[in-house]
Amino acid sequence: MYQLNKLSKNVLQTTRENWESELEDANDSFSTIGYQMTLDSAELRFTSKKDMVTTYCLVPLSGNTESAVALLELVHVLPGHDASYMKLMAIRMTPRLDTRMPNTEANNRLTRHHETASIAAFAITSVLSKAVDMNLSKLKIFTTPQADLNLLMSIFQKLNKKELRSSGIDVDSHNNWIEFKIN
Amino acid sequence: MATLISKKQAIVLLKNELEKAIQISLGHMGDKSHELSWFSSQEEKEALRLRSSA
Numbered sequence: 001m002y003q004l005n006k007l008s009k010n011v012l013q014t015t016r017e018n019w020e021s022e023l024e025d026a027n028d029s030f031s032t033i034g035y036q037m038t039l040d041s042a043e044l045r046f047t048s049k050k051d052m053v054t055t056y057c058l059v060p061l062s063g064n065t066e067s068a069v070a071l072l073e074l075v076h077v078l079p080g081h082d083a084s085y086m087k088l089m090a091i092r093m094t095p096r097l098d099t100r101m102p103n104t105e106a107n108n109r110l111t112r113h114h115e116t117a118s119i120a121a122f123a124i125t126s127v128l129s130k131a132v133d134m135n136l137s138k139l140k141i142f143t144t145p146q147a148d149l150n151l152l153m154s155i156f157q158k159l160n161k162k163e164l165r166s167s168g169i170d171v172d173s174h175n176n177w178i179e180f181k182i183n
Numbered sequence: 184m185a186t187l188i189s190k191k192q193a194i195v196l197l198k199n200e201l202e203k204a205i206q207i208s209l210g211h212m213g214d215k216s217h218e219l220s221w222f223s224s225q226e227e228k229e230a231l232r233l234r235s236s237a
Contacts, residue, residue, distance in 0.1 A: 030217075034224035070221075093221045100217045113216065117206035120221065125198040132190045147218040155204040159197070167193035182190070 001062075002069065002119065004126040007055040012042055014066040015057065022095040030100045038071055038092040053089060058123055069094045070119050074127065076136075085138040086131045091123050128169075128180055141178040152178055 005011070016039050023032045042055040052075050057068035073090040095101070097112045097119075124141065131139040143149045156171055156178055164171060168183040188196075209216045217223055 034222075037224070091221050095222075098217050098222045099214050100222070109214070110210070113206055113209040116216070116221070117202050117209060120205050121198050121202035124201060125194050128197070129191065129194050132194070145218065145220060147212070147215070148220050151205070151208050151212070151219065155201065155208060158204065159200060163188055163193045163196050167188050167190045169190055169193055 002058045002060055002122050002126075004072075004123070004130065005057055005059060007042055007057045007068070007071065009046060011057055011059065011066055011068060012039070012046075012055075014064075015039070015068040015071070018064070018067045019095050022101075025101055025103060026095070026098075027102060029102055030098075032095070035092065035095055038090075041073075042071055056127075058119060058126070069115075070123055072123055072127065083137050084134075085136050085140065086127065086134075088124070088127050088139065088141045090142070091120065093119060131180070132169075132182055136182060138182055139180040141180075143176050143178060149176060 019035055019039065023035060026032055041053075045051050045053060045055055053073045054076070056072040056074055058070040058072070059065050059068055071092045072088065075087040075089060076084070077087060078084045093116060097116050099109055099112060128139050141152070143152050153173055156173060159171065161171055170181045170183070172179050172181070212218075
């Protein structure tokens with residue numbers, strides 16, 4: 001189980017140490033620039049007042065609770081307005097779940113996919129829950145590149161939306177966005 | 184339409200359903216799952232392109 005928190009400097013520092021340690025195993029087999037950019041951008045947001053994005057983190061409830069298993073980039077659009085809503089712009093998982101890591105084997109890959117699915121589902125629904133708590137009108141999830149779009153569109157098209165609709169939440173897709181409308 | 188279950192209950196159900204569906208889809212993707220933005224990004228693809236063309 002995990003918890004969604006606004007990223008603190010302490011958690012970012014511990015997360016950076018852990019993620020960089022994990023990335024050492026990559027041995028230059030793939031570019032790690034995306035992970036570095038996510039960490040650097042999160043750090044810059046502590047001082048930048050221009051950036052609309054707020055970084056959130058998913059931390060485990062047990063074990064290393066100070067190191068994030070995922071960083072989330074959220075934008076609160078039109079705060080204070082009736083039409084205020086949330087945008088989930090990006091999710092970045094901990095590098096050890098990346099199947100490009102050289103120690104990935106078939107069984108290990110299944111374990112990683114299981115954990116990745118758990119983190120992704122928790123990330124999406126905890127942000128949706130946050131939007132409900134904040135009485136926002138909707139949550140929009142940005143999906144790019146094509147791999148994200150293919151994965152999430154196919155999943156959301158197959159979802160049983162009956163329970164969601166009966167609770168007052170509707171889900172739809174528009175271009176690169178998946179949209180939860182909260183009634 | 185009458186509210187049959189609360190939003191929180193619906194979100195819990197959604198989480199379980201999403202988790203299963205994502206796991207199945209990742210299984211279909213296999214090693215290609217790293218192409219998701221959860222692991223890679225446009226910046227990485229650009230870096231790879233530059234490295235391969237150098």
